[in-house]
Amino acid sequence: MDMLHKGVRCKRRSHTCTVRRSTPVLANFVFDLTGVVESKGQLGDTVLIRRVGIDERPTTNVAHAIDRVVFKYGNIIDPVTGKRVIKDEFADEIELRKQLVREVIDAPLELDAWLFDERRAIQRKMESEDLSKARFVKVYNYLEERAAQVADLLQVVDNSDLVSGEVTKGPRTAAQRLPRHMRRRAMAYEVRRFPRGLRSFVAPFLASSKHRKKPPSRFFRRRSRNLLLNYIRRQRKLIWLETHIWHAKRFHVVDRWGYRLPDRSFQRNFRPCYRDSVRHCTVRDKSYLSCFLISHDNQDELISALSPLCANASSPTFAFKSGRTGKYEVSTLIFQPGQYPRGLIGPARFLWSKEGEKHQLALWTHPSCRDDVLRALRSLLELSNDDQSEEETEPEPVPHTVEQWRINRLKVRTDVWSGKNGIQVQDLRDQLVRIRLYGPLSSLVLADALKLVEDPNASEFSVNHAEWHESISKMPVGCVQDGSTFSLLVEDPRISRPRLRKVPAGDSFAPVPETFSTPQAKIWSKNERLKALSDRLTDSELNALKGKSLGPIKETAAKIPVLVVFRSGGSGRGDTLSGCELIAPCMDFWVALQMRTARASGWRDELTAHLEATRFCFPTDVIDAAAGETEIKRMQLEHEVKYEKRPHNRRVNYWKKLSVKYPFTFEYAELVNDWLMAKGHNRVEQPYVLRDRALLTSLSKWLQGKNKNLGQ
Numbered sequence: 001m002d003m004l005h006k007g008v009r010c011k012r013r014s015h016t017c018t019v020r021r022s023t024p025v026l027a028n029f030v031f032d033l034t035g036v037v038e039s040k041g042q043l044g045d046t047v048l049i050r051r052v053g054i055d056e057r058p059t060t061n062v063a064h065a066i067d068r069v070v071f072k073y074g075n076i077i078d079p080v081t082g083k084r085v086i087k088d089e090f091a092d093e094i095e096l097r098k099q100l101v102r103e104v105i106d107a108p109l110e111l112d113a114w115l116f117d118e119r120r121a122i123q124r125k126m127e128s129e130d131l132s133k134a135r136f137v138k139v140y141n142y143l144e145e146r147a148a149q150v151a152d153l154l155q156v157v158d159n160s161d162l163v164s165g166e167v168t169k170g171p172r173t174a175a176q177r178l179p180r181h182m183r184r185r186a187m188a189y190e191v192r193r194f195p196r197g198l199r200s201f202v203a204p205f206l207a208s209s210k211h212r213k214k215p216p217s218r219f220f221r222r223r224s225r226n227l228l229l230n231y232i233r234r235q236r237k238l239i240w241l242e243t244h245i246w247h248a249k250r251f252h253v254v255d256r257w258g259y260r261l262p263d264r265s266f267q268r269n270f271r272p273c274y275r276d277s278v279r280h281c282t283v284r285d286k287s288y289l290s291c292f293l294i295s296h297d298n299q300d301e302l303i304s305a306l307s308p309l310c311a312n313a314s315s316p317t318f319a320f321k322s323g324r325t326g327k328y329e330v331s332t333l334i335f336q337p338g339q340y341p342r343g344l345i346g347p348a349r350f351l352w353s354k355e356g357e358k359h360q361l362a363l364w365t366h367p368s369c370r371d372d373v374l375r376a377l378r379s380l381l382e383l384s385n386d387d388q389s390e391e392e393t394e395p396e397p398v399p400h401t402v403e404q405w406r407i408n409r410l411k412v413r414t415d416v417w418s419g420k421n422g423i424q425v426q427d428l429r430d431q432l433v434r435i436r437l438y439g440p441l442s443s444l445v446l447a448d449a450l451k452l453v454e455d456p457n458a459s460e461f462s463v464n465h466a467e468w469h470e471s472i473s474k475m476p477v478g479c480v481q482d483g484s485t486f487s488l489l490v491e492d493p494r495i496s497r498p499r500l501r502k503v504p505a506g507d508s509f510a511p512v513p514e515t516f517s518t519p520q521a522k523i524w525s526k527n528e529r530l531k532a533l534s535d536r537l538t539d540s541e542l543n544a545l546k547g548k549s550l551g552p553i554k555e556t557a558a559k560i561p562v563l564v565v566f567r568s569g570g571s572g573r574g575d576t577l578s579g580c581e582l583i584a585p586c587m588d589f590w591v592a593l594q595m596r597t598a599r600a601s602g603w604r605d606e607l608t609a610h611l612e613a614t615r616f617c618f619p620t621d622v623i624d625a626a627a628g629e630t631e632i633k634r635m636q637l638e639h640e641v642k643y644e645k646r647p648h649n650r651r652v653n654y655w656k657k658l659s660v661k662y663p664f665t666f667e668y669a670e671l672v673n674d675w676l677m678a679k680g681h682n683r684v685e686q687p688y689v690l691r692d693r694a695l696l697t698s699l700s701k702w703l704q705g706k707n708k709n710l711g712q
Contacts, residue, residue: 045069174202242433242587243285251602257367259288262602269599270608276599277576277609281439283598284606285590286581290370291428292363292377293524299324299352299359301421305381306361308337314691318350318361326352326518328483329565333691334365334373337380342688344625345372347618351485351565353521360524362428368619368627370429381419414526431529435582435589436567437598438609440476441504442579446564447473448504449592450488451496453559458489463517465489472516472564477578480566487519488562493592494542495553503597522561529585532560536586560584576609623666624689632665639664 050067057063069077077084084091174194175187184193189211194202215221231240238260247253251262262285264270276282296302303319310317315333323330329351336343346369351362365373377383415427437446452458452465464487472486522528535558537545546553563583582589594600610617619627620635643651643664654660661667672687690696701707 174198174205239288239430241285241287243287243590246590247285247600247602250600254603256603257288259367261288262600264602264604265600269601270605273599273601273605274576274608274612277438277601277605279440281437281441281445281579281598282601282605283435283437283590283593284601286434286436287430287432287587288367289364289434290367290373291432292365292373293426293428294361294363294377294423295358295426296421296423297358302359302361302423305421305423308380309334309376311335311340311691313693314340315693323350323483324352326354326521327485327516328481329485330483334369334376336372337376341691342624342686344622344689345369345376346622346625346627348373349483353519353524355521355524360521362524364434366618366627368631369625372626374427377425378417381417381423381425383417383419383423383425386416386418431585432523433582433584433587433589435584435593436579437581437593438576438579440478440578442477443473443475443480443566444504445593445596445598446580446582448596449493449496449589450562450564451491451493453489453491453555458559461487461489461520464520467517477566477580478568480568482566482568484516484566485519486516486564487522488564489520489522490560490562491554492536492542492556492558492560493588494539495556497592498595501595501597519563520561523563523583523585528561532558532585535559536588560586562589576612577615622689623668624687636664 046069049064051063052065056065086094173188175183178194178198182195187193188209189206191199191203191206231245234240238255239258240260241247244253244260247262250266252264252266253260254263255261273282294302294306303317306318310332316323316330317332320330320332322328329349331347331349334345334348336345346366349364353360353362363373414431417425419425447468452468453461458465468486468488472480535556537556537558542553542556545556565581565583566579567581568578607617607620610621616622619625619631622628623632652658652663654663669687698707698710702710
């Protein structure tokens with residue numbers, strides 16, 4: 001058996017070569033290498049030896065042979081080529097280069113004689129340049145040009161007037177003239193810190209010196225007006241909801257669709273949110289939804305102008321019979337004109353109303369598809385932006401309260417477009433608060449938070465208030481038809497806010513009335529919204545009013561018009577999306593709902609609620625819309641970044657182990673393409689989602705076995 005030994009040093013003798021192993025245990029064991037071949041090793045080489053068999057030994061006393069040379073003359077031997085390596089170069093290459101240099105030097109000069117004239121010209125030019133250079137320096141001119149540098153140098157090195165160990169580059173202050181052990185804090189502005197004998201000398205220096213004023217305290221810097229201006233400045237890139245400050249203290253906030261939205265609570269409230277949405281009440285702020293108010297004198301002309309946006313086969317249109325009365329808010333799908341079944345923009349909800357002789361259509365859309373909807377409206381209605389030069393010429397006052405800031409924004413940011421046949425479109429984005437409540441006790445919690453205005457002050461709302469008191473506020477949300485809308489005029493919710501959180505006491509359920517009254521259109525009036533905001537008392541004014549009053553305050557000057565929209569399947573059984581919505585011009589209702597034990601939730605809980613209710617959530621689950629594609633790409637990038645942060649041995653190998661080609665995205669186009677190409681289709685069109693209600697019903701019955709043929 002061969003055995004290699006490393007680190008053996010060879011030593012030649014007259015008749016034999018003895019080798020001592022470097023292993024400490026066998027340091028005294030001697031190997032006899034008599035008869036070794038000189039070509040394999042030289043004196044000073046480091047070699048590897050191996051034990052040889054009895055048959056291979058040249059003599060009986062030679063038990064080992066040299067296997068190969070590792071180091072030769074202190075240089076390593078390349079194991080492949082067997083050449084000596086000197087500074088990353090082979091020894092034969094170095095010898096070859098030396099030989100070439102030697103041949104060049106010894107070459108006859110006649111070969112480069114034709115370059116003699118050129119070299120001689122270069123030599124003469126260099127000699128002339130050397131003669132033209134100055135051989136001396138004028139010290140006076142040299143110092144005159146560098147007077148500033150010399151002065152600074154002298155000021156640094158001239159330390160005769162300074163304290164021992166002090167070096168300064170600039171003029172010294174009065175405190176710097178003192179030794180270090182006599183210097184005190186605040187000498188720059190307090191003369192009594194100096195010794196008595198120097199105070200008369202120091203006083204003129206302190207009087208002429210300029211000091212920075214003491215900065216105001218944090219309490220003074222964070223006063224209300226400064227905080228408000230700071231919050232306004234921070235909303236230049238991303239818009240805040242009115243409840244943003246409340247959510248920022250309790251929720252993780254994310255950037256979505258140009259807004260700062262609450263995502264999930266700091267608390268572990270995933271299961272409590274689901275439990276309350278099924279048994280009690282949860283609430284989410286959906287004020288990020290955009291609202292367009294489209295008005296015209298003739299309702300039929302407005303419906304015909306907007307008809308290309310909807311498809312009757314997939315969803316209700318603006319001519320929906322129940323929706324035209326203004327009693328129901330209807331959900332629909334908006335498409336690019338003339339592109340159905342493709343070209344989906346997104347879902348929308350619309351509500352008809354009438355103010356005088358003018359019919360109004362309030363269209364609510366998601367902010368991710370708002371620009372596409374506005375683009376489609378502009379092309380259909382031939383809109384042009386109205387000139388608002390009168391409002392723009394007035395200088396915008398600096399707001400001192402949130403109400404003033406909201407009023408200024410309401411006056412300035414209300415974009416108005418005029419179209420053909422007198423159609424007018426107003427952009428009410430960020431001017432209305434939309435709060436959605438989920439759960440079987442949603443109507444009970446909302447009814448306890450709303451204090452209706454007494455009848456003498458709200459005669460036009462008397463019928464609506466009577467219906468709300470007698471039946472609507474006492475009905476379960478699952479028993480009311482989806483989209484049922486009720487208009488109310490309520491007091492400031494802060495005056496009826498309880499001191500402690502408590503669950504509202506429920507009354508017995510009332511029977512469902514056959515018909516409801518038509519809602520009032522007061523909330524869509526800009527003047528009414530401005531009046532509600534301007535009459536609102538600030539917190540300090542309200543607290544002062546409470547201090548002067550012996551009992552609870554019953555009413556204030558602010559009368560707030562609101563809309564209540566019920567959301568349910570109409571089956572009598574609630575799910576995680578059943579509840580009601582509150583549309584109001586201010587956010588005071590949010591805290592009022594919190595004091596009635598409505599649990600706040602965020603965007604993550606919105607996705608979970610749609611999943612539990614087996615509904616699609618826009619734009620996450622709608623893949624054929626432009627907004628859905630953008631959202632899926634954002635989610636894909638987010639998951640990829642999270643996946644790449646994990647160590648290599650902790651990453652799931654989706655393709656090799658699970659045969660998943662696209663783990664973070666949905667490539668439906670490629671899947672459909674593979675199916676069609678396998679069937680022999682040469683031309684493959686872009687796939688779309690089937691939304692035809694008749695076809696979907698027929699397909700559902702066929703899958704359940706109720707129809708034998710598809711399409712019946």
